[in-house]
Amino acid sequence: MSAVAVRVAGENLLLLPEKAVYWPLEKMLIIADIHFGKAAAFRALGVPVPRGTTSENLAGLDALVAKHGARRVVFLGDFLHARAAHASSTQLAMLAWRQRHPDLELMLVRGNHDLHAGDPAAALGIELVDEPHAIGPFAFCHHPDVDTPGYALAGHVHPVYVLATRFDALRLPCFVVGSARMILPSFGAFTGGHAVKPEPGDNIYVTSGDAVHSVR
Template identity: 30%
Template sequence: MEQVTAGEALAIDYAESEVLLDPAGAAYFADDRLLVVSDMHLEKGSSFARRRVFLPPYDTAATLARLAAMAAKYNPSTIVSLGDAFHDDEASERLGADAIAAIRAIASGRDLVWVTGNHDPSPPEGVPGVSVEMLAFGQTIFRHIAERDETGHEVSGHLHPCARLAREGRAVRRACFASDGVRLVMPSFGVFTGGLNVRDAAYDGLFDASRFRAYMLGTDRVYAVGPKGLIGD
């Protein structure tokens, strides 16, 4: 099972409150005691196995261990999973007893909210928590896919943002939070998920380029990088 490093979060000002961006890929809204993750893609391994593409069957346990570590670190009153928590619409039915017990332990004493995504449009079966299409919390809208006509603060997932930085002839590519201070796009939290470079056309029009930052995930800290230092794949 994956060991989770208790790295140092980066504090940013967002929607007139402090948000901690954790190097594990979770965001903690301190004023509201709200922990947000996105795109866990639980049971991706079993989904691939149904198509005879065999991956190590430990992704769900490892991802839930990471979520449990974040819950222990921040002790939130609410956890929001921002869509694609499950890799397909039947994935929650394939959860084993250990996974269900892990989710129950994570949810104990707090609210657990499942925002539906494009991979999991139906409410999950047999797990604690409530399912919603989107969530309005304070000044911020939480949804799976960013809406380009949204003018207020919006936190979304779906794109699995990553950033590539080149310096002194070397390049590094890491998952990242992507934000201009109004929109915040979360990195994917699942251990079997890839990433889409923030220079990809899929991000066009989402951010104010003059205020854009990629908050790249390091081993034990988060690095804020402006657009001039970023390159495509």
């Protein structure tokens, strides 16, 4: 799969087709809006939605950690979608995944859904911080509009970009890379997206799942 390298805040970052960012210098994967338990929350309300999204998310993490040799994963908020994410089946799946990666450092920058869902189980061994959280030249955030002196890496928006012709249109997850902040696409399965309109100076990189492409 074809990633795209960008240089921001004096550092090289890789925009990955799998809707994540990799910081090679720190061997760090950066993930936004994984929303564990979202499908379970909908099913708890009687809405018939697909099962298996937790397994799909964990398999995606497995593949990225193995592919890049990551030593650390930072989640940019909305790790859990709602209190339904504390259901035993979801928790057992996440604990089993954690046991496969005991040496992997995990950090969660709390997002708005995390505040309602509650913190992840302590057994997952996730460091919990509030936004903005500074590491090197970056400010790790959930919301992209947080006032911070560092270059912000954020989520929350679930950005997608609409590629349109006269006859059809396609919505693809995208990275929004500006001069002072980057907004990552939602990593989680079954999370939807919000069509974004680039601001002056923004560069848009869409992902097809197989490759990342610059479109603006």
